[in-house]
Amino acid sequence: DSGVTQTPKHLITATGQRVTLRCSPRSGDLSVYWYQQSLDQGLQFLIQYYNGEERAKGNILERFSAQQFPDLHSELNLSSLELGDSALYFCASSVVDSYNEQFFGPGTRLTVL
Amino acid sequence: DQQVKQNSPSLSVQEGRISILNCDYTNSMFDYFLWYKKYPAEGPTFLISISSIKDKNEDGRFTVFLNKSAKHLSLHIVPSQPGDSAVYFCAAGESQGGSEKLVFGKGTKLTVNP
Numbered sequence: 001d002s003g004v005t006q007t008p009k010h011l012i013t014a015t016g017q018r019v020t021l022r023c024s025p026r027s028g029d030l031s032v033y034w035y036q037q038s039l040d041q042g043l044q045f046l047i048q049y050y051n052g053e054e055r056a057k058g059n060i061l062e063r064f065s066a067q068q069f070p071d072l073h074s075e076l077n078l079s080s081l082e083l084g085d086s087a088l089y090f091c092a093s094s095v096v097d098s099y100n101e102q103f104f105g106p107g108t109r110l111t112v113l
Numbered sequence: 114d115q116q117v118k119q120n121s122p123s124l125s126v127q128e129g130r131i132s133i134l135n136c137d138y139t140n141s142m143f144d145y146f147l148w149y150k151k152y153p154a155e156g157p158t159f160l161i162s163i164s165s166i167k168d169k170n171e172d173g174r175f176t177v178f179l180n181k182s183a184k185h186l187s188l189h190i191v192p193s194q195p196g197d198s199a200v201y202f203c204a205a206g207e208s209q210g211g212s213e214k215l216v217f218g219k220g221t222k223l224t225v226n227p
Contacts, residue, residue: 002156002158004156033215035217040219041219042119042217042218042220043157043202043215043217044217045214045216045217048212048213048214055211056211056214058214090156090157092156094213101147101162102213102215103159104149104156104158105156106154106155107155107156
């Protein structure tokens with residue numbers, strides 16, 4: 001158990017809908033990262049938050065947004081969903097300025113029908 | 114453009130033998146590298162890392178080698194055990210990049226046969 005929790009585990013929805021994925025980082029970790037893993041792909045970095053502020057953006061679509069709340073949990077909002085958004089979405093957390101391991105949650109599997 | 118490449122999608126070895134997983138990168142700004150292991154239905158778990166100031170790091174049965182001139186790293190598992198069967202991801206980061214984000218390869222599925 002990494003200490004990072006993600007809800008829900010599975011999500012099935014229809015095209016055009018909007019969903020929210022939730023992540024609670026390890027206790028004491030200020031940085032939260034979101035990654036997307038599509039079929040046969042590695043993990044693609046989406047966005048990083050540090051202590052409530054956006055720190056870095058990757059290949060995140062404009063239809064996607066995220067935020068980190070004062071209690072440090074984070075939410076990833078996906079809107080106008082398309083079939084191609086079906087993927088595993090992982091949240092990870094790390095300590096301040098950690099150039100070492102990030103700790104990953106179990107992921108949320110999103111299926112868009 | 115893939116900055117981190119794992120060219121072998123799968124690898125099969127016998128229990129007790131050495132497993133060697135390879136990873137190549139193109140961005141010369143990467144200065145730290147990590148290996149993660151992933152079981153089905155779980156998130157990736159950290160295995161071992163190496164900074165660019167080193168060329169080798171060892172942790173028990175796991176050793177990572179870094180060849181900066183070739184932009185290549187490898188993970189050696191000796192001896193391999195059936196419980197090592199998983200997908201292994203290579204990841205890289207830039208300490209001067211303003212973010213601790215990681216760039217991942219597509220993974221290599223290791224199967225260790227009893």
